[in-house]
Amino acid sequence: MGTVSWPGGVEARPIDKSDTAAWAELLAAKEKVDQEGENYDADDLLEELSDPKLNAARDTIGLWSDGQMVGYGTVNTPSDVVDVHRIRTEAVTRPDWRGRGLGSALLTWVIRRAGELHAELRPDVAGEINTSAISTNTGADALLKSFGFEECRYFFHMHRPLDTPVPEVPVPDGLRLVPFDASMNETLRVIHNEVFLDHWGSVPKDPDSWRVWFTGSRAFRGGSSYLLLDGDQIVAYVLGYEYVADTEATGVRELYVGQVGTRRSHRGRGLARIVLARVMAEAAKAGYQRVSLGVDADNPTGALGLYERLGFAVVTKTITYRLPL
Structure with missing residues (x-):
């Protein structure tokens, strides 16, 4: 999808292990607004980065402004394929930064990166991107559908x-x-x-x-x-x-x-x-x-x-x- 254009004043770089405290702080801010019932500390996120199938340098992106993480994207490939090569993605914007174009830029990045991974790893089978949002997050629903995503599965907590x-x-x-x-x-x-x-x-x-x-x-x-x-x-x-x-x-x-x-x-x-x-x-x-x-x-x-x-x-x-x- 070409070069991603990040909003002005935002620095984009891969997520590093030294970023986990700031990452956890972003997710805590997100949870206060989105109420998904999910909370993480820095050690939880260190564990995510330890996944041997995640190439953090290529498959993560953190967005920063004045030393604060204001958004991130991740792309995770499955360990195997049964029917469809389903690539899991996340694209999250800090609530007080929403409405400034970060969400669209992050979605553009994860879609591009997922397409590259599919072409590299399993071009022989059908591929798709999967991402999730709580049903009450109407903003995420509208943004995802504007990029062509469709609802395909429902999970209850x-x-x-x-x-x-x-x-x-x-x-x-x-x-x-x-x-x-x-x-x-x-x-x-x-x-x-x-x-x-x-x-x-x-x-x-x-x-x-x-x-x-x-x-x-x-x-x-x-x-x-x-x-x-x-x-x-x-x-x-x-x-x-x-x-x-x-x-x-x-x-x-x-x-x-x-x-x-x-x-x-x-x-x-x-x-x-x-x-x-x-x-x-x-x-x-x-x-x-x-x-x-x-x-x-x-x-x-x-x-x-x-x-x-x-x-x-x-x-x-x-x-x-x-x-x-």
Whole structure:
């Protein structure tokens, strides 16, 4: 799309590890206005930059004015391709800088960079850009659609307070419910890849991606994660995470359920409910005040109904937009 023209007085350069405090401050300002329920500290953002598949020098851009980060863009490629080469992007402008052309310039940059990556990495398959915004952000919706993006998927963020009892769900004879153990990490990765093959946008996770974003994340809580075993085989699992920045911002200690999975061979038996109920009960004992999770509105396994029956309620809706490459 040619050279990007940045608004006057703005310096554009790749995001560096030394920028994470300013990046976190920008995101805190964004959260106050957009109310997406997401909070980050500098260490969270250092972890994002540690993704071995992110070339920060080429795939990130930070916009600066008088030493303050006023906007940023990132482009993330998937670790694999199942059907479509979906490239995830973010383009964020500090709220008090909106309306000055930064959003359009950032979108121009991420679209151009995503197109370059698609041409370099997977020109043999269809490609598209994906980006997301909370449904109440009408400004983002209008800007994205002006660039040709269209709505393609909807995700609900759900909360379940732990001040009411968690139902006891018995474990069937022949099955065992055990806490996560690092010795089963690689087996779990392989099973997770199998479980999520029929989930929209999911691609198999290689060991590096699994380490950075899943069981190697600083937010991962192995003691609040459980596996259901049939013999020595993992047949269902729930992985829990705790984000320190969220607790500091909200005053609520929350366990985020990042992954819930059941193997195809064992679906239809209520096994995810068993594991999730245990995770919730143990979270309450550990002092968590709330459990939260995100779910695809069109999840093929009927997960939304499962969560509602366990007392979860929708608090926000996020829209994923697509732009074909």
